[in-house]
Amino acid sequence: MMQMTVPAATDLTAAPMIAGAIPLIDVAGHLGGDAESSRKAATQLRWAFENVGFYYLAGHGVPPSLIDRTYEAAARFHAQPMAKKLALKVNEHNIGYLPISDVASPQAAVQGRKPSQNEAYFLRRERTPR
Numbered sequence: 001m002m003q004m005t006v007p008a009a010t011d012l013t014a015a016p017m018i019a020g021a022i023p024l025i026d027v028a029g030h031l032g033g034d035a036e037s038s039r040k041a042a043t044q045l046r047w048a049f050e051n052v053g054f055y056y057l058a059g060h061g062v063p064p065s066l067i068d069r070t071y072e073a074a075a076r077f078h079a080q081p082m083a084k085k086l087a088l089k090v091n092e093h094n095i096g097y098l099p100i101s102d103v104a105s106p107q108a109a110v111q112g113r114k115p116s117q118n119e120a121y122f123l124r125r126e127r128t129p130r
Contacts, residue, residue, distance in 0.1 A: 015044040018056060023048040028059025077121060090122060097121050 015023040025044045029037025048055035077085070082099070090096040098120045108114070 015048065015055070021052070023052060023055040025055050025057055026059040027057055028061075031059065031061060074121070078119065085119075085121075088121070093124075095122055095124055 015025045018024050023044060025041055025048065027037075027041050030041045045055065085097045086099065088097045090098050100117055100119050105116070108116070
């Protein structure tokens, strides 16, 4: 297992850690347009990506009711039969369903890691053509 170095409590760019393991990054100041808050959040995000691989966001402004509905929709989607999920398999734009793999990605295989044991549905915000 990879060793994780937790930022020192005196490090002003360190994010608080949930259960000592998951960074909690507050982006309210960044979303409010404060440049120093943006730099701090960016530093914390970089640390989280490089050392943990994931994080929790706070201060994002997403209403709890929308978060709850999103979790409910995800649970409904993943409870479907595999054939229905595979009908929406990831496309050339990396949008769609990705099942659990029994083969490690080339990068993971080179590092001697096992295949990812999660399934996912990738989506993106619709954008107007340029």
